[in-house]
Amino acid sequence: MVPLGVLLTPIIAKKTLSLDDLKGRSFAVDGFNVLHQFLALIRARDGTPLMDSEGRVTSHLVGLAFRTTRLVSDYGMKLVIVFDGRPPELKQREVEKRREAKRKAEEEYREAVSRGDYAKAYSKAVMTGRLTREGLDDTKRLLTLLGIPWVQAPGEGEAQAAYMASRGDVWAANSRDYDSLLFGTPRLLRYLTISGEEWLPSKGRARRLEPELIELEGFLSELGITREQLIDLSILVGTDFNEGIKGIGPKTALKLMRRHGSIEELPEETLAKVPDTYQVIRDIYLDPEITEIYDVETRELDEEGLVGFLCGERSFSPRRVETLVKRMRAASSQRSLTDYIGGGRNA
DNA sequence: ACCCTGTA
DNA sequence: TACAGGGTT
Numbered sequence: 595m596v597p598l599g600v601l602l603t604p605i606i607a608k609k610t611l612s613l614d615d616l617k618g619r620s621f622a623v624d625g626f627n628v629l630h631q632f633l634a635l636i637r638a639r640d641g642t643p644l645m646d647s648e649g650r651v652t653s654h655l656v657g658l659a660f661r662t663t664r665l666v667s668d669y670g671m672k673l674v675i676v677f678d679g680r681p682p683e684l685k686q687r688e689v690e691k692r693r694e695a696k697r698k699a700e701e702e703y704r705e706a707v708s709r710g711d712y713a714k715a716y717s718k719a720v721m722t723g724r725l726t727r728e729g730l731d732d733t734k735r736l737l738t739l740l741g742i743p744w745v746q747a748p749g750e751g752e753a754q755a756a757y758m759a760s761r762g763d764v765w766a767a768n769s770r771d772y773d774s775l776l777f778g779t780p781r782l783l784r785y786l787t788i789s790g791e792e793w794l795p796s797k798g799r800a801r802r803l804e805p806e807l808i809e810l811e812g813f814l815s816e817l818g819i820t821r822e823q824l825i826d827l828s829i830l831v832g833t834d835f836n837e838g839i840k841g842i843g844p845k846t847a848l849k850l851m852r853r854h855g856s857i858e859e860l861p862e863e864t865l866a867k868v869p870d871t872y873q874v875i876r877d878i879y880l881d882p883e884i885t886e887i888y889d890v891e892t893r894e895l896d897e898e899g900l901v902g903f904l905c906g907e908r909s910f911s912p913r914r915v916e917t918l919v920k921r922m923r924a925a926s927s928q929r930s931l932t933d934y935i936g937g938g939r940n941a
Numbered sequence: 942a943c944c945c946t947g948t949a
Numbered sequence: 950t951a952c953a954g955g956g957t958t
Contacts, residue, residue: 635942636957644958652958653942660943660957788943909958914944 599771600828605844606772607816608784610804613669620672620890621783622755624769625744626725628675629733631770632657633723635793640712641703641719646909654729655736655908659918662742664788667921670928674764674890675737675744677730678751682878684835684871696722717795732908739900740922741893745885753777753882763890766807773834775810776825776879782808823851825879829872830857836869892929895922 636653637643643653658675665671681689699721706715737744747754755767756777766781767774774782784806785792791800814821830847832838842850842864854860857868869875897919904910904918 632942638957639955642958646958650958656944656957657942664943791942793942911957914957917944 599773600776600833601831602772602844605817605848606808607813608806608808610806613805616669616671616805618670619766620764621766621768621786622758622764623673623675624751624755624771625675625677626751627769627771628658629654629725630723633725634720637716637719639716640707641716650908651729652908654725655732658733659736661788663740663918663921665786667925672892673742674758675742676751676755677744677746679746679748682749682835684874688834696724713798720795735903739896739903741895743890743892745888748885749883754884755779757884758888775808776828777882778821780810817848819851823856825876826857827851829868829875833875835875835878836871839867895919895926
């Protein structure tokens with residue numbers, strides 16, 4: 595898989611915690627991030643995604659429905675799913691690179707299937723996952739029927755999520771990627787999953803995953819840099835909008851920022867390798883395209899509509915959809931109880 | 942990735 | 950109650 599987002603892992607100050615620690619919290623979820631994860635991994639043994647009777651892919655609906663309803667019912671979380679809009683022009687090259695990688699993976703997948711090598715086929719298939727327009731429309735329809743709010747961002751979803759978190763409309767942004775920190779989210783939560791493990795198809799094994807909380811202010815003060823310097827640092831390492839400088843990883847970039855303060859003040863020979871688009875990239879992170887018109891309130895479950903959609907149109911089994919309905923009803927009654935007692939309010 | 946059943 | 954392994958569409 596082509597790596598997404600900024601690579602900050604080696605210098606990140608994270609705090610691992612459990613789902614129980616996050617009870618009652620609200621999150622702006624990076625929708626494309628989770629949908630791609632579901633599309634990649636929810637597959638039959640041979641790598642075929644789940645599909646309805648008409649051949650429409652449903653893996654992302656299965657994943658999103660069962661995960662979100664569980665986080666909402668068992669942990670009292672409030673989720674708002676945020677979807678990417680139009681990417682900034684500078685991202686185009688990155689988008690094309692990913693498209694190319696997918697085409698290559700599709701070829702290797704077909705070849706592995708024809709050889710009967712299903713382990714290899716699966717590991718290739720997970721790299722072919724595509725979110726289509728119909729897949730996105732289905733996702734929004736599902737969320738609306740469940741009563742879970744969603745926001746269509748005008749630009750980058752991570753920018754929108756960061757804005758919502760910095761306004762206090764949600765407690766944290768949730769994504770695997772670090773970009774929302776650059777966009778200014780006060781808190782980033784990684785790995786908001788139920789199973790606590792992630793399957794690594796290329797390695798054929800699972801890895802333990804715990805929710806990770808990164809608090810921007812603490813993270814920056816620990817590094818001794820400002821958000822502006824974190825952005826400059828990321829430009830040196832590489833972002834969704836530029837390639838990054840060969841030989842400069844997060845640790846070297848951090849040293850450079852501490853010593854010189856900003857891209858402009860870098861030594862001549864380093865400065866020469868910085869992309870001339872760096873000011874545009876800074877601006878994408880510091881002043882992104884967002885909308886202020888959104889609603890994070892939970893709506894009522896449309897049970898009849900949900901059954902009609904998932905069972906009638908997308909080949910879900912009634913028993914499993916009943917599970918979803920029960921969870922949302924449980925969550926709703928828990929909410930009215932805490933409202934009645936007068937507790938449980940938080941951003 | 943999550944659900945569910947069988948097993949100890 | 951914890952885990953393994955097959956099923957989900």
